[in-house]
Amino acid sequence: MxxxxxxxxxxxxxxxxxxxxxxxxxxxxxxxxxxxxxxxxxxxxxxxxxxxxxxxENLPRRALELAMVTVSKLNACDYCVSHHTPLLSVAGLSPEGASRLPDVEDHPELDACDKAVVRYAEAVTIRSGRMKDAEVADLREWFTDAQIVELTWRIALCGAFNRFNDALQIQIEPEVEPVSA
Known part of the structure; x- marks a missing residue:
């Protein structure tokens, strides 16, 4: 409630x-x-x-949704996982593939860019103050600095949404299929 x-x-x-x-x-x-x-x-x-x-449309939708689902799963926010997992399906990832996140090792549906996004989302969420310069530099193979700034902001914002939703126990809307974090 x-x-x-x-x-x-x-x-x-x-x-x-x-x-x-x-x-x-x-x-x-x-x-x-x-x-x-x-x-x-x-x-x-x-x-x-x-x-x-x-x-x-600065950031590719797939990268954004990979980051949102990763952050929300790490923070165990059922509200956000439920809202963003279906958008990963639209971006080409199966529900089974989404359920494996944030595990990227031997993930058959993720390419090198996808894995870099998931790893970055995990680093920003869990150890933002202890990240290595290389973790940001690795993203430059696929993203501009403007895209990296937006990706970082969206990851941090997702963490804020996760906390807001969980602290106030925001209920998943009836038209959204619940997905457990």
Missing amino acids: TRIPPLSDQEMTADARASHAALGAYGPFDNWARVAAYCPPVLNHVTGMLTTLREQ
Whole structure:
């Protein structure tokens, strides 16, 4: 049960309702948005940032979803794993392949770039202050510096989402198939 009851449309500010609608077009995050609406700047800014990042298409979708599922599995966030695992299927990874993450050794569905993304997501999540320069440099074979900055931000942001969702026990929306972390 969600620790903070989701707001109804009538209980939201006009700005929060607009952001809620925009986030609804982004993905099935109704429960998250209705709790975040208690603090409209959070909902407004997160919605704006996510929609802008998606529109600019700077980062390949597969890399993004590999990172999101990896971080969410490491943090055991069922909400985020459930929302992002199906997007990995769209990006070409089977549900069985997604279930193996973050294990990349001998993973038959991951190429060298995919493995570098998963390893990087794990490093940022578990030991960001102790990473080696080579871990960032390794990504340059596939990504620009701008893409690495976005990837790093999205990994860190996913960790924040994981903590927010778990601390407040945000419920998975009924239209989303639950996937255990």
